Amino acid sequence: MAITVVGSVAFDSIETPAGRRERCLGGAATYFSLAASFFCDVRVIAVVGEDFGAAEEAVFKTHKIDTRGIERAAGKSFFWEGSYLDNLNEAKTHTTDLNVFAAFEPKIPEAYRDSEFLFLANIDPVLQRRVRDAMPGVKLVAGDTMNYWIKDHRPALLEVLKGLDILLINDTETRMLAGNSNLVQAARGVLALGPRALVVKHGEYGATLFHGAASVSELAGQQVSELASQRKGQGTNCFRSPALPLEVVVDPTGAGDSFAGGFFGYLASQPEQTPAAFRRAMFYGSVMGSFAVERFGTERLQKLTRQEIDDRFTQFRELTHLD
Amino acid sequence: MAITVVGSVAFDSIETPAGRRERCLGGAATYFSLAASFFCDVRVIAVVGEDFGAAEEAVFKTHKIDTRGIERAAGKSFFWEGSYLDNLNEAKTHTTDLNVFAAFEPKIPEAYRDSEFLFLANIDPVLQRRVRDAMPGVKLVAGDTMNYWIKDHRPALLEVLKGLDILLINDTETRMLAGNSNLVQAARGVLALGPRALVVKHGEYGATLFHGAASVSELAGQQVSELASQRKGQGTNCFRSPALPLEVVVDPTGAGDSFAGGFFGYLASQPEQTPAAFRRAMFYGSVMGSFAVERFGTERLQKLTRQEIDDRFTQFRELTHLD
Numbered sequence: 001m002a003i004t005v006v007g008s009v010a011f012d013s014i015e016t017p018a019g020r021r022e023r024c025l026g027g028a029a030t031y032f033s034l035a036a037s038f039f040c041d042v043r044v045i046a047v048v049g050e051d052f053g054a055a056e057e058a059v060f061k062t063h064k065i066d067t068r069g070i071e072r073a074a075g076k077s078f079f080w081e082g083s084y085l086d087n088l089n090e091a092k093t094h095t096t097d098l099n100v101f102a103a104f105e106p107k108i109p110e111a112y113r114d115s116e117f118l119f120l121a122n123i124d125p126v127l128q129r130r131v132r133d134a135m136p137g138v139k140l141v142a143g144d145t146m147n148y149w150i151k152d153h154r155p156a157l158l159e160v161l162k163g164l165d166i167l168l169i170n171d172t173e174t175r176m177l178a179g180n181s182n183l184v185q186a187a188r189g190v191l192a193l194g195p196r197a198l199v200v201k202h203g204e205y206g207a208t209l210f211h212g213a214a215s216v217s218e219l220a221g222q223q224v225s226e227l228a229s230q231r232k233g234q235g236t237n238c239f240r241s242p243a244l245p246l247e248v249v250v251d252p253t254g255a256g257d258s259f260a261g262g263f264f265g266y267l268a269s270q271p272e273q274t275p276a277a278f279r280r281a282m283f284y285g286s287v288m289g290s291f292a293v294e295r296f297g298t299e300r301l302q303k304l305t306r307q308e309i310d311d312r313f314t315q316f317r318e319l320t321h322l323d
Numbered sequence: 324m325a326i327t328v329v330g331s332v333a334f335d336s337i338e339t340p341a342g343r344r345e346r347c348l349g350g351a352a353t354y355f356s357l358a359a360s361f362f363c364d365v366r367v368i369a370v371v372g373e374d375f376g377a378a379e380e381a382v383f384k385t386h387k388i389d390t391r392g393i394e395r396a397a398g399k400s401f402f403w404e405g406s407y408l409d410n411l412n413e414a415k416t417h418t419t420d421l422n423v424f425a426a427f428e429p430k431i432p433e434a435y436r437d438s439e440f441l442f443l444a445n446i447d448p449v450l451q452r453r454v455r456d457a458m459p460g461v462k463l464v465a466g467d468t469m470n471y472w473i474k475d476h477r478p479a480l481l482e483v484l485k486g487l488d489i490l491l492i493n494d495t496e497t498r499m500l501a502g503n504s505n506l507v508q509a510a511r512g513v514l515a516l517g518p519r520a521l522v523v524k525h526g527e528y529g530a531t532l533f534h535g536a537a538s539v540s541e542l543a544g545q546q547v548s549e550l551a552s553q554r555k556g557q558g559t560n561c562f563r564s565p566a567l568p569l570e571v572v573v574d575p576t577g578a579g580d581s582f583a584g585g586f587f588g589y590l591a592s593q594p595e596q597t598p599a600a601f602r603r604a605m606f607y608g609s610v611m612g613s614f615a616v617e618r619f620g621t622e623r624l625q626k627l628t629r630q631e632i633d634d635r636f637t638q639f640r641e642l643t644h645l646d
Contacts, residue, residue: 205528
């Protein structure tokens with residue numbers, strides 16, 4: 001199974017209480033790809049500048065990530081500079097230089113067209129929609145967005161939501177998108193906009209999967225494609241994955257994208273996307289997010305092994321297991 | 324098994340986005356007692372004024388709570404007025420009239436002295452210590468405190484912590500008590516002050532149990548009294564119980580005290596306080612907190628049945644259960 005992901009590949013300069021790093025390899029598509037690469041084949045669509053060299057290319061290649069969709073353009077790559085000095089849960093942005101990303105026109109390599117899974121990372125919803133429409137044969141589509149698109153590009157975003165199976169956003173974005181401060185009511189509001197399932201990421205407190213079927217146990221054996229039809233009139237239900245309380249958080253950048261990569265990568269690795277697979281996927285998402293924040297940028301994801309991932313999965317299971 | 328609880332019995336006037344109630348029966352010892360009464364015998368030590376009448380007494384009696392330790396004094400009961408109009412997670416206090424509580428001198432009825440469990444609700448640590456010292460025969464002691472005592476009455480509070488098996492506080496209080504912004508490091512700092520276990524309440528995100536044993540699975544079959552000796556040099560470990568995302572939160576008052584009542588009441592109901600019992604107790608704590616907020620004051624706890632509690636326990640188990 002293969003995932004095609006469209007999103008940013010960037011350089012980040014990051015300052016946290018643990019120190020500072022200049023021009024780390026970053027971007028949502030990078031974190032997502034690395035995290036998902038431990039579970040399935042990953043193919044990236046992005047644009048980079050002339051500052052993206054052999055060393056950066058090697059990070060993808062080492063993880064067998066297909067980079068044929070990474071376009072090289074004249075100029076510099078997307079650059080972001082931010083800090084988390086006062087609050088590890090919220091980045092303070094100092095610089096955003098879109099550079100070559102400003103004119104990004106996603107091009108889908110022919111070799112990507114048989115992908116069964118598509119992830120639309122946080123970019124302009126107009127581009128998300130274009131890529132989604134260009135890949136009508138995919139089995140499952142997930143996506144992310146952010147407050148900027150929710151506030152100022154709502155009509156375009158609503159079009160994207162209609163074509164999504166799974167939306168992954170945080171608490172604040174969920175409330176903002178639905179215009180409702182109660183998380184459960186807001187989740188129901190978001191589900192009514194199109195997505196069959198909503199994953200709300202709570203940062204250090206884990207994440208919650210909301211869907212429309214009558215109860216989680218009643219979903220056993222059903223495919224995600226059946227969830228939407230069950231939703232009508234049956235309320236909203238949920239599943240929560242914890243986050244491991246972490247003693248050391250070096251750099252929160254990319255935690256949400258790494259969650260998405262672990263979540264969607266695990267789902268794509270399964271023969272069927274059953275509710276049980278969704279539950280395990282939620283745990284793998286939490287696991288990948290917990291690794292990402294242990295080092296600056298993608299350092300930890302680059303060095304990770306599948307054995308470490310499965311060991312931590314076992315730890316997470318034990319963290320909330322009753323009997 | 325019986326729990327003796329010392330704390331406040333009060334009247335609360337509460338305003339939330341759902342409405343306003345005048346002079347609800349409240350106070351930490353009231354919420355705790357009602358929640359714990361579904362699991363074991365409960366005996367209360369408190370002081371009330373002349374405004375505490377037959378109707379209030381009946382709330383306790385209906386739940387078979389022993390009120391012989393509730394002293395009647397001349398004057399008015401403790402009165403609190405607060406609102407949650409902007410933020411359901413944080414009360415804004417408008418009025419605190421200590422009234423008869425200002426001169427509270429806890430008196431322990433002879434009939435309470437064989438209690439095996441003691442809960443020190445959030446009151447002046449000098450009084451907490453006095454009650455704890457007066458009941459040397461108890462098997463397990465748990466307690467609560469708040470920012471005011473942590474900041475301005477630290478020496479007295481540190482004396483209380485030395486005599487506690489389990490401390491239940493929230494994230495902010497944990498960080499404040501340890502002087503460390505990382506929750507795991509702060510939890511370890513708090514455990515070093517005396518308690519054998521620390522329950523950190525995360526509000527809508529559940530709660531985490533921190534203890535010192537090497538891993539949760541290694542605790543199987545061990546008594547809580549063995550936890551302390553295992554702690555040295557083996558790091559800090561944890562267990563997390565979720566909170567059910569709630570569609571309706573009418574009044575958050577007393578959620579933490581109800582968590583404590585469910586948690587400690589369930590523990591007291593068990594023949595042995597094994598790690599498995601601790602895990603289930605964490606879930607019962609979350610369950611009782613989730614009921615408390617569904618109505619104003621103690622209205623929901625007053626009408627609750629054990630069947631409803633066990634049904635919700637099953638729901639909570641399912642909420643994070645993997646297989």
